Amino acid sequence: MKVLKFGGTSVGSAQRMKDVAKLINDGERKIVVLSAMSGTTNTLVEISEYLYRKNTEGANDIVNRLENKYRRHIDELFSTEEYKQKALEQVKTYFDDIRAHAKDFFTLFDEKAVLAEGELISTCMMNLYLQECGASSVILPALEYMRTDKNAEPDVAYIREKLREQLELQPDAVIYITQGFICRNAYGEIDNLQRGGSDYTASLIGAAIKAEEIQIWTDIDGMHNNDPRFVEHTAPVRNLQFEEAAELAYFGAKILHPTCIQPAKFANIPVRLLNTMDPSAPGTLISNETELHKIKAVAAKDNITAIKIKSGRMLLAYGFLRKVFEIFESFHTSIDMVCTSEVGVSVTIDNTKHLNEILDELRKFGTVTVDQDMCIVCVVGDLDWENLGFEAKAVEAMREIPVRMISYGGSNYNISFLVRQEDKKRALQSLSDVLFSANSAN
Numbered sequence: 169m170k171v172l173k174f175g176g177t178s179v180g181s182a183q184r185m186k187d188v189a190k191l192i193n194d195g196e197r198k199i200v201v202l203s204a205m206s207g208t209t210n211t212l213v214e215i216s217e218y219l220y221r222k223n224t225e226g227a228n229d230i231v232n233r234l235e236n237k238y239r240r241h242i243d244e245l246f247s248t249e250e251y252k253q254k255a256l257e258q259v260k261t262y263f264d265d266i267r268a269h270a271k272d273f274f275t276l277f278d279e280k281a282v283l284a285e286g287e288l289i290s291t292c293m294m295n296l297y298l299q300e301c302g303a304s305s306v307i308l309p310a311l312e313y314m315r316t317d318k319n320a321e322p323d324v325a326y327i328r329e330k331l332r333e334q335l336e337l338q339p340d341a342v343i344y345i346t347q348g349f350i351c352r353n354a355y356g357e358i359d360n361l362q363r364g365g366s367d368y369t370a371s372l373i374g375a376a377i378k379a380e381e382i383q384i385w386t387d388i389d390g391m392h393n394n395d396p397r398f399v400e401h402t403a404p405v406r407n408l409q410f411e412e413a414a415e416l417a418y419f420g421a422k423i424l425h426p427t428c429i430q431p432a433k434f435a436n437i438p439v440r441l442l443n444t445m446d447p448s449a450p451g452t453l454i455s456n457e458t459e460l461h462k463i464k465a466v467a468a469k470d471n472i473t474a475i476k477i478k479s480g481r482m483l484l485a486y487g488f489l490r491k492v493f494e495i496f497e498s499f500h501t502s503i504d505m506v507c508t509s510e511v512g513v514s515v516t517i518d519n520t521k522h523l524n525e526i527l528d529e530l531r532k533f534g535t536v537t538v539d540q541d542m543c544i545v546c547v548v549g550d551l552d553w554e555n556l557g558f559e560a561k562a563v564e565a566m567r568e569i570p571v572r573m574i575s576y577g578g579s580n581y582n583i584s585f586l587v588r589q590e591d592k593k594r595a596l597q598s599l600s601d602v603l604f605s606a607n608s609a610n
């Protein structure tokens with residue numbers, strides 16, 4: 169069985185929902201993961217912000233507007249009065265649920281429950297629409313099988329077991345529609361897999377049922393060789409190795425949620441990135457196959473902070489790096505890049521929640537300097553150290569850009585540069601020009 173995930177834009181209007189329904193209603197048995205309609209989760213976040221501030225009137229205003237929008241979607245989507253009424257009634261219950269959270273003391277638990285409504289609504293509408301079209305479609309309720317453990321990591325054994333049970337409850341269905349993003353935590357409360365987490369839902373399901381393929385359907389023809397939001401003339405990459413895809417997702421290629429590759433990789437299930445707006449386009453296949461001697465793509469991750477600790481006296485002493493890393497560990501702050509020299513070490517972090525405490529501790533070991541508003545630009549491909557000239561080419565592309573750190577050799581798949589955020593666009597464009605232009609060797 170295949171798992172197909174459709175993101176927010178893919179189900180962003182009544183017409184898009186009809187297009188998706190046509191795509192999935194081909195008689196093949198499948199699990200379909202849906203995001204909320206585009207913009208909905210952001211609106212639910214906004215509603216929560218009003219409720220945190222006890223502005224019930226402001227929140228209700230937005231809830232009413234959102235509900236009216238959904239009424240219009242329903243009117244456009246369904247052609248029979250019977251299904252229109254069914255959809256209006258069911259969707260109303262979700263909006264009533266949202267309104268029920270408008271109370272004196274709005275907590276994080278309320279927020280998580282409010283955020284979950286987007287996926288509950290989109291799946292409800294799609295399932296009813298497929299039934300109206302005569303398809304054998306059922307809801308596979310994510311809140312019954314998707315769960316995280318006490319460390320907020322997916323509880324893989326529980327997911328596998330409960331998903332099997334849920335599938336067995338409705339053995340004759342052909343299309344199983346399920347909610348991306350939402351889950352329960354170890355205590356049974358409604359939670360989520362972080363923004364953009366529907367991709368993660370799809371790969372967790374794929375791994376749990378040992379799917380034949382996981383398909384991530386979005387609004388672009390697969391992974392491009394650079395970020396199309398900042399660079400012109402990017403092109404799709406047809407094949408990626410799991411590690412390459414994971415590096416790109418982690419370092420900012422928004423098309424894939426950073427956590428989504430790992431479950432598929434461990435279960436060795438190919439992931440295909442496809443375009444809902446152009447379903448016949450080949451997209452990108454992510455698998456275990458490495459294409460040798462090729463630089464594949466570039467991505468960039470914003471909001472990075474670099475920290476340098478200089479200490480001629482301490483660094484050569486063994487145990488120094490451990491002490492430095494332990495400080496970050498004790499504040500639950502992970503490090504992305506590391507560069508060392510004889511007199512100092514530079515690291516980067518993206519979570520600055522405990523920056524001041526970390527700096528206080530680090531100052532016990534030497535002189536500390538901080539560079540904020542930085543960006544990691546990551547070049548991904550077959551960057552095995554024996555491939556002559558590959559890193560030189562990437563460095564050459566950065567000739568005109570001030571580079572604060574370079575990291576190479578950590579894996580066989582990447583070379584990363586730390587640059588100022590304001591230089592990101594220029595850096596990405598220059599890398600595209602040098603690495604992927606028509607007369608480039610790659």
Ligand code: ADP
Binds near residue numbers: 387
């Ligand atoms: P969805 O709502 O379907 O999950 P996303 O907005 O999360 O879609 O991801 C798709 C978007 O990712 C594209 O529209 C594109 O702007 C952006 N993107 C960033 N980097 C890349 C890349 N390297 N290749 C393709 N898309 C990318």
Ligand code: ASP
Binds near residue numbers: 175204349362363365
């Ligand atoms: N709807 C959620 C979000 O907007 C999850 C997702 O789309 O993947 O973040």
Ligand code: MG
Binds near residue numbers: 364423424425
């Ligand atoms: Mg996404």
